[in-house]
Amino acid sequence: MIQPGSKSLRKIAVVGRGTAGSLAAASVTCLHPDSDHELHHIYDSRIPVIGVGEGSWPSLVRQLQELTDLPHETVQQRLKGTRKYGVAFEGWGRRNRDFTHYFTPQQVSYAYHLSADLMGELLQESTRARHIDAKVLDIERVEGGAQVVFEDRAPERYDLVFDARGFPRELDPGRHIDISFIPTNTAVIRRCPPVIKDERYGPVLQHTYTRAVARPHGWVFVIPLTAHTSYGYIFNRDLSGLGEVEADFDDFLEADGMSEFEQRAVIPFPNFVHRRIYDGAVARIGNAAAFMEPLEATAIVSAQLQIGMVLHTRLNRSPEHLERDAPVVNRFLVSNMLCYGLFVGWHYSCGSRYDSGFWCHARDCAWPQHRKAADPELVDCAALGKFDEMIELMNRPVIDKADWSRMCAVPLTSYAQMSQGLGC
Numbered sequence: 001m002i003q004p005g006s007k008s009l010r011k012i013a014v015v016g017r018g019t020a021g022s023l024a025a026a027s028v029t030c031l032h033p034d035s036d037h038e039l040h041h042i043y044d045s046r047i048p049v050i051g052v053g054e055g056s057w058p059s060l061v062r063q064l065q066e067l068t069d070l071p072h073e074t075v076q077q078r079l080k081g082t083r084k085y086g087v088a089f090e091g092w093g094r095r096n097r098d099f100t101h102y103f104t105p106q107q108v109s110y111a112y113h114l115s116a117d118l119m120g121e122l123l124q125e126s127t128r129a130r131h132i133d134a135k136v137l138d139i140e141r142v143e144g145g146a147q148v149v150f151e152d153r154a155p156e157r158y159d160l161v162f163d164a165r166g167f168p169r170e171l172d173p174g175r176h177i178d179i180s181f182i183p184t185n186t187a188v189i190r191r192c193p194p195v196i197k198d199e200r201y202g203p204v205l206q207h208t209y210t211r212a213v214a215r216p217h218g219w220v221f222v223i224p225l226t227a228h229t230s231y232g233y234i235f236n237r238d239l240s241g242l243g244e245v246e247a248d249f250d251d252f253l254e255a256d257g258m259s260e261f262e263q264r265a266v267i268p269f270p271n272f273v274h275r276r277i278y279d280g281a282v283a284r285i286g287n288a289a290a291f292m293e294p295l296e297a298t299a300i301v302s303a304q305l306q307i308g309m310v311l312h313t314r315l316n317r318s319p320e321h322l323e324r325d326a327p328v329v330n331r332f333l334v335s336n337m338l339c340y341g342l343f344v345g346w347h348y349s350c351g352s353r354y355d356s357g358f359w360c361h362a363r364d365c366a367w368p369q370h371r372k373a374a375d376p377e378l379v380d381c382a383a384l385g386k387f388d389e390m391i392e393l394m395n396r397p398v399i400d401k402a403d404w405s406r407m408c409a410v411p412l413t414s415y416a417q418m419s420q421g422l423g424c
């Protein structure tokens with residue numbers, strides 16, 4: 001297939017070697033039709049990757065197979081992965097019963113629980129790039145492209161730069177949409193021994209689920225890999241002290257039969273969407289573009305969408321459309337990220353089995369802010385309208401067949417399962 005944009009996409013940079021940067025570099029290698037394009041993979045080895053991110057969505061299964069050209073079974077084993085069929089919610093909502101949010105079709109479609117480090121290694125094997133270990137000081141627009149400014153190196157010009165440098169240092173209302181209607185901002189990460197054992201001759205076929213367990217100060221994720229079981233306590237540091245969270249985490253692990261654990265990290269995080277994810281020459285991807293707490297594992301799937309949209313648009317459209325395409329692609333991506341945020345925030349709208357300070361704040365103070373935060377006038381996209389339409393569909397006695405394929409970042413079936421499970 002002739003790709004009219006490929007001639008104007010000769011020299012590309014990916015800045016960052018976390019999950020998002022590794023996906024972007026492998027995607028450029030795989031999708032660029034001309035083998036003589038130049039790809040620079042730039043990262044500062046003194047700045048560590050975030051290294052968490054072990055849950056995914058089903059689209060990653062096919063994409064990893066395409067990018068690596070390895071059979072699914074091999075990919076899963078290389079990732080020390082298990083097959084994730086959905087998220088099992090414990091103690092959420094007003095119905096006081098546990099429920100599962102399955103991928104669709106239920107019990108057929110699966111994603112991976114994966115080791116983020118191993119996925120990075122796998123993707124790097126599929127990448128043809130010049131590696132540059134250097135600190136980037138700035139990425140600035142120049143005529144027809146973008147320039148990367150380095151510490152201790154001369155600047156270089158590129159036709160397209162993927163900026164995958166991770167979380168912004170601080171949120172700036174002019175550049176970021178603050179979505180703190182999602183009421184959490186910190187994670188404590190611990191590792192425990194595996195509960196799912198490696199199969200000797202093939203991948204683990206057992207169906208597994210990410211557990212999302214409501215707790216007084218927030219919730220705990222449990223992700224089973226064959227290398228270890230990952231636990232994370234997600235909470236709000238402005239409402240709960242680290243000491244009381246750690247104490248509740250200890251109780252939880254003990255009740256879960258985990259007598260030993262390795263303390264991994266305490267990670268503060270912002271909930272935000274960048275207003276300018278793509279401007280035609282610079283594409284922010286991964287945690288640099290948007291972030292929301294990991295309740296529905298939306299980060300890797302968001303990076304897949306950001307990279308795919310930008311690369312396909314650049315390769316398949318003539319360069320003369322670039323200036324007109326960029327705002328359209330940007331609005332689509334911002335809207336999609338905001339829809340993910342609204343979907344995740346909505347999970348808190350019916351509270352949980354706990355009547356604690358955290359849960360009252362989440363339900364009564366944080367979530368009601370979503371209408372202001374996603375006001376179309378302020379965010380220049382229609383995410384809130386799309387979300388409202390999904391909620392309106394949930395309230396209908398019968399959903400018309402014509403609406404079954406509707407999506408607001410995630411499919412209607414996801415909204416229906418969560419609405420049933422939460423009781424809202």
Ligand SMILES: Cc1cc2nc3c(=O)[nH]c(=O)nc-3n(C[C@H](O)[C@H](O)[C@H](O)COP(=O)(O)OP(=O)(O)OC[C@H]3O[C@@H](n4cnc5c(N)ncnc54)[C@H](O)[C@@H]3O)c2cc1C
Nearest residue numbers: 016017018019020044050053055136166187286287299300
């Ligand atoms: C508690 C928690 C749980 C999570 N769980 C999930 C999950 O289950 N599923 C999911 O999809 N996501 C999850 N995530 C999100 C996860 O963080 C992302 O999926 C993923 O790690 C993307 O990170 P990144 O590549 O954007 O950035 P990072 O991993 O932060 O990588 C940044 C890269 O940029 C480089 N860099 C930074 N600054 C410079 C500079 N100035 N110059 C040169 N290089 C630079 C660094 O060296 C590094 O290579 C979770 C996040 C948290 C906090």
